[in-house]
Amino acid sequence: MTLETPTANSFSLPFGEQRNGPLYGKDILSVHQFSREDLTHIYTVAHEMRGMVARIGTFDLLKGKILANLFYEPSTRTSASFTAAMERLGGSVIPINNVQYSSVSKGESLPDTVRTLECYADVIVLRHPEVGSCALAAQYASKPVINAGDGIGEHPTQALLDLFTIFEELGTSDGLSVTMLGDLWNGRTVHSLARLLALFNVKLNYVSPDVLKMPDEIVAELNGKGISQQAFTELDPILPETDVLYVTRIQKERFESQEAYDAVKDLYVITPDTMKQAKEKMIVMHPLPRVGEISMEVDADPRAAYFRQMEYGLYTRMALLAMVLGKA
Numbered sequence: 097m098t099l100e101t102p103t104a105n106s107f108s109l110p111f112g113e114q115r116n117g118p119l120y121g122k123d124i125l126s127v128h129q130f131s132r133e134d135l136t137h138i139y140t141v142a143h144e145m146r147g148m149v150a151r152i153g154t155f156d157l158l159k160g161k162i163l164a165n166l167f168y169e170p171s172t173r174t175s176a177s178f179t180a181a182m183e184r185l186g187g188s189v190i191p192i193n194n195v196q197y198s199s200v201s202k203g204e205s206l207p208d209t210v211r212t213l214e215c216y217a218d219v220i221v222l223r224h225p226e227v228g229s230c231a232l233a234a235q236y237a238s239k240p241v242i243n244a245g246d247g248i249g250e251h252p253t254q255a256l257l258d259l260f261t262i263f264e265e266l267g268t269s270d271g272l273s274v275t276m277l278g279d280l281w282n283g284r285t286v287h288s289l290a291r292l293l294a295l296f297n298v299k300l301n302y303v304s305p306d307v308l309k310m311p312d313e314i315v316a317e318l319n320g321k322g323i324s325q326q327a328f329t330e331l332d333p334i335l336p337e338t339d340v341l342y343v344t345r346i347q348k349e350r351f352e353s354q355e356a357y358d359a360v361k362d363l364y365v366i367t368p369d370t371m372k373q374a375k376e377k378m379i380v381m382h383p384l385p386r387v388g389e390i391s392m393e394v395d396a397d398p399r400a401a402y403f404r405q406m407e408y409g410l411y412t413r414m415a416l417l418a419m420v421l422g423k424a
């Protein structure tokens with residue numbers, strides 16, 4: 097008996113040339129660019145990617161395509177998952193994680209660096225400390241630029257994977273009470289996720305010290321969309337009704353002084369005791385890395401979804417790359 101090796105084409109999947117797909121050739125800069133319809137499309141593909149990885153691991157959908165991974169700020173998950181996504185799809189990666197060893201250290205501008213990389217690659221994933229840097233890069237690049245975090249601005253692919261996690265774990269996002277906790281001022285993941293959730297019927301709760309509250313501009317934007325939002329300084333009052341507890345790290349690197357960081361760094365810690373007050377059917381998420389805000393004893397709780405969340409990130413990024421490159 098001959099065993100046929102499955103390929104992308106042997107499944108009836110949404111794969112193949114898709115030059116009229118919603119993301120084909122597009123930059124991914126902000127969650128503002130997505131409609132509910134786009135999300136359905138992305139998650140259908142991400143869900144299929146999950147199945148494909150489970151069944152065959154790696155396949156040749158993006159064979160011959162090259163991704164440039166350009167990171168001006170530290171990263172473990174985003175950079176590794178884009179690399180893994182590209183490699184699982186049969187493509188390859190130019191990794192530039194240590195910009196100090198690239199021509200950036202000689203004073204090369206971002207526009208010149210991206211115009212260089214696009215000579216070699218089909219798509220550029222960029223993380224940079226300045227808000228708006230990815231939009232600037234996209235103005236100069238003719239190949240698609242994917243924002244992997246621009247300072248305290250946005251992190252759209254993280255928000256896409258966060259929402260995919262909510263769908264896969266809870267089946268829906270409509271009607272949910274989502275509580276975001278920690279550094280809501282500097283946390284680009286919560287900025288993007290709050291905006292993305294505004295496409296659905298959700299209730300958003302913000303728990304933070306006043307100095308780290310959700311920026312007024314985002315609260316006003318979501319008010320304008322009719323989203324119910326409440327701010328708290330403690331978790332206790334809102335925890336019992338929470339369906340998704342989204343914990344974030346206090347972003348030390350964004351603080352002006354050690355004293356300012358020390359004043360807020362240990363305000364919230366999720367422990368097994370906290371989990372006793374939470375619903376039985378709820379999930380705890382975190383974009384990671386964590387630096388003490390969720391105790392390791394919580395990891396064994398089935399509601400702790402933060403490790404599964406990373407895996408959903410792989411499938412979401414596979415879907416995005418395949419769609420941007422016109423193959424899904």
Ligand code: ASP
Pocket residue numbers: 245251284285345347383384385
């Ligand atoms: N990894 C996420 C980010 O790059 C969250 C964090 O760093 O706290 O924004």
